[in-house]
Amino acid sequence: MPTIEIRRPRIENQEELNLFFSTVIKHTFAIEGLAELLDDIESEIESKKQYLKNDLDTNGTNRYFLIASGKNDDIIGTIEYGPASELIHTCTDGALNDIYEVGTVFVHPDHQGRGVGTLLLNVMFLTFLNKGIQEFCLDSGYGVAQKIWMKKFGQPDYWLKDYWGNGSDHMIWKRSMKDVSINFRS
Secondary structure, eight states, X not given: OOOOEEEXXXXXXXXXXXXHHHHHHXXXXXXXXXXXXXXXXXXXXXXXXXXXXXXXXHTTSSSEEEEEEOGGGOEEEEEEEEEOOHHHHHXXXXXXXXXXXXXXXXXXXXXXXXSHHHHHHHHHHHHHHHXXXXXXXXXXXXXXXXXXXXXXXXXXXXXXXXXXXXXXXXXXXXXXXXXXXXXXXX
């Protein structure tokens, strides 16, 4: 793996990160066969922009991003945590209200499958340990991501069949840091 730096975003990264979100989300919708859902794509992009703004405005107090940059300091990946989303609250009847959600785990299409996401996740786990965070949750409605999360975390705690339509499930995992092994291999 080439040299990758994991760090907190800076205000001067905001525009590049917003473009990065757009690139990754449009790519993800395309490989999921959902490229025609333009309103959903824009809504997802806007949501990530707001999460980033929230992080930058509060210096990571409400949302906390990490970014991965490669050569030339180009952003190649992101991860964040913050309060569990409204979707998680609704789908779990509030069972995960007090647990942080890991989200915005994005890797640029040119760098997927190279361990960047695993590296970001492991650095986030170290951040959790440092901050005394004992539990987390994450969710996904994307089939490709669901396969990755099932490989890393096993079966989801909440599996909402056909939530997004016939054959399009939504999955939610709740995990303890005691159950997580940190390694820097994908």
